[in-house]
Amino acid sequence: MAFESLTERLQQAMSKLRKKGKVTEADVKEMMREIRLALLEADVNLQVVKEFTKNVRERAVGAEVLDSLSPAQQIVKIVNEELTTTLGSETVGIEKSPKIPTIIMMVGLQGAGKTTFAGKLANRLKKTENARPLMIAGDVYRPAAIDQLKVLGQQLDVPVFDMGTTVSPVEIVRQGLAVAAEKKNDYVLIDTAGRLHVDEALMEELKQIKELAQPNEILLVVDAMTGQDAVTVADSFNQQLGITGVVITKLDGDTRGGAALSIRSVTGAPIKFTGTGEKLTDLEIFHPDRMASRILG
Numbered sequence: 008m009a010f011e012s013l014t015e016r017l018q019q020a021m022s023k024l025r026k027k028g029k030v031t032e033a034d035v036k037e038m039m040r041e042i043r044l045a046l047l048e049a050d051v052n053l054q055v056v057k058e059f060t061k062n063v064r065e066r067a068v069g070a071e072v073l074d075s076l077s078p079a080q081q082i083v084k085i086v087n088e089e090l091t092t093t094l095g096s097e098t099v100g101i102e103k104s105p106k107i108p109t110i111i112m113m114v115g116l117q118g119a120g121k122t123t124f125a126g127k128l129a130n131r132l133k134k135t136e137n138a139r140p141l142m143i144a145g146d147v148y149r150p151a152a153i154d155q156l157k158v159l160g161q162q163l164d165v166p167v168f169d170m171g172t173t174v175s176p177v178e179i180v181r182q183g184l185a186v187a188a189e190k191k192n193d194y195v196l197i198d199t200a201g202r203l204h205v206d207e208a209l210m211e212e213l214k215q216i217k218e219l220a221q222p223n224e225i226l227l228v229v230d231a232m233t234g235q236d237a238v239t240v241a242d243s244f245n246q247q248l249g250i251t252g253v254v255i256t257k258l259d260g261d262t263r264g265g266a267a268l269s270i271r272s273v274t275g276a277p278i279k280f281t282g283t284g285e286k287l288t289d290l291e292i293f294h295p296d297r298m299a300s301r302i303l304g
């Protein structure tokens with residue numbers, strides 16, 4: 008890591024104070040500054056940082072820190088607990104439909120990792136539940152995306168429904184769902200198009216697909232490296248579509264993953280999975296406590 012961990016920072020800030028024997032509110036303020044800087048370096052959005060430090064501060068000025076023998080550790084503990092709570096306290100799986108198929112729609116910006124995640128999820132469902140998923144190739148603006156999904160399907164032995172790039176995605180989904188009903192697939196994974204930026208045409212199309220498919224899950228796939236931008240993206244997707252969960256990809260990179268904290272705070276939607284590499288097996292269930300430790304460093 009190129010930057011110091013928050014724990015180290017707080018310990019350094021505190022070491023000057025040890026001799027004084029007692030911690031004052033000014034000292035707590037100094038530590039709050041360190042926490043703010045560390046979170047900003049971890050790419051947490053400014054507004055989220057402000058709210059978060061306010062919560063930590065309220066707890067920190069309480070007696071549990073001021074009277075403590077190791078205030079720095081005490082603050083780290085509070086920060087860790089608050090991070091875990093904000094990130095979601097527990098792991099949440101896929102929301103299943105009472106009757107088959109469970110329909111899962113992947114949304115997000117281009118390059119976030121939607122298509123890859125669709126393959127990873129299909130693989131996981133097959134392995135853990137012996138499921139028979141069908142994947143629908145709805146990203147008609149990026150011909151390579153359809154081929155990519157087909158290749159994944161072949162590797163996994165999972166059928167992929169596609170109609171090339173000349174039919175509207177809504178129609179593709181309509182026909183894909185009919186095939187799934189006929190073949191009695193228990194899961195349908197819909198890969199949708201992304202753009203480089205959130206735009207109205209994209210949202211309109213996704214709304215139509217949602218309307219038609221009535222998915223059990225709308226999972227927003229976000230690249231952990233997008234940092235500050237992640238909030239704006241997550242907020243607009245959530246406002247327009249009402250996302251049910253979040254997938255954070257590329258956590259194998261050296262980002263602290265502050266985007267996770269920002270997205271969770273802004274949307275309130277649970278983070279369900281993390282992507283940790285390009286391979287089909289590089290998928291993990293999200294653990295809030297592990298993410299908290301990562302952000303904390």
Ligand code: GDP
Nearest residue numbers: 117118119120121122123256257282283284285
């Ligand atoms: P889409 O445009 O949202 O469908 O994105 P893709 O699934 O095509 O992924 C874009 C690029 O990111 C590809 O090169 C993927 O191999 C890569 N990618 C996806 N998920 C991960 C991940 O968790 N870790 C890493 N390192 N790369 C990933």
